[in-house]
Amino acid sequence: MNNKKTAYLGLFAAVAIIFGYVESLFPFFAGVPGIKLGLANLAVLFILETYTWKEAAVVSAVRIVVIGFLFGNMFTIIYSLAGAALSLFVMTLMKKSSGFSILGISVAGGVSHNIGQLMVAALIVENTSLLYYAPVLLISGMITGLLIGILTKEVTKRIHL
Template sequence: MRKKVALLGVFLALALICSYIESLIPFYFGVPGMKLGLTNIVVVLLLYFYGTKEALAVSFMRILLAGFMFGNAFSILYSLAGGLLSLFVMTLLKKTGWFHMIAVSICGGITHNLGQILVAMVVVKNYYIFGYFPFLFVGGWITGLLIGLLAQEIYTRTKHFIR
């Protein structure tokens, strides 16, 4: 039990480091709020190494801590919406056993953006903002693919050491 808690602490630290690195990268696609999603590598790995509860715990803690350190209340709200919807969808897809880690990650990237755009529509009370979603869909697909490829490679190389 102690070993597992310590490893989850390491995963949380890695996720916070990824959040910090991402906050330093001047990455702009022309769509407000679009990011690389580096922390999703950690979430996908946790989902495959341990399961939903552990991925949820680390993801939730990372969103709160990163929001207080690098963001604000709105960034926490948007991240929670995207992160929780994304994790829910990735968990369902993983449990079916029909999808490869890369496809799960792509769907996670897309639904993360969907969760955020839905919250944005409610917060700003403007439903036309959904017009951004096609761009966010493509961005989520591309970043989900890249994150999935990295996560798959890390998982393949480390699955013998972590459990």
């Protein structure tokens, strides 16, 4: 990895951490725990579009661990890693397939992120009644994924690495 690429990855990891912090300042409560816009995912999606899944995974892991230690706890990190891993896997598959726009990839990422977190939560609490949250989380994943996709599309137009 060259120095320029390393610098960009560090920059976008820092941007993701800042976005995570800003998002923590504005608590959003929709009656279901865990719903948020996910601004930090903008940096990850941009890196996935610009480089490869490996660089996106590094930025995602760094931002999750740092945000988790600064503003969360170990469970926050575990849930976020599960959601991010499934999300990145799905987005990478969709990116490799032709015919999916950045908006579609982002929506799939938002939905799969929530599914990953829900699966881990059900395993941790050993109770499948958490799956009642699924419809709301799927809808919120679609909405937030669309918003992040739109933002990432605009950033991608303006920033060329």
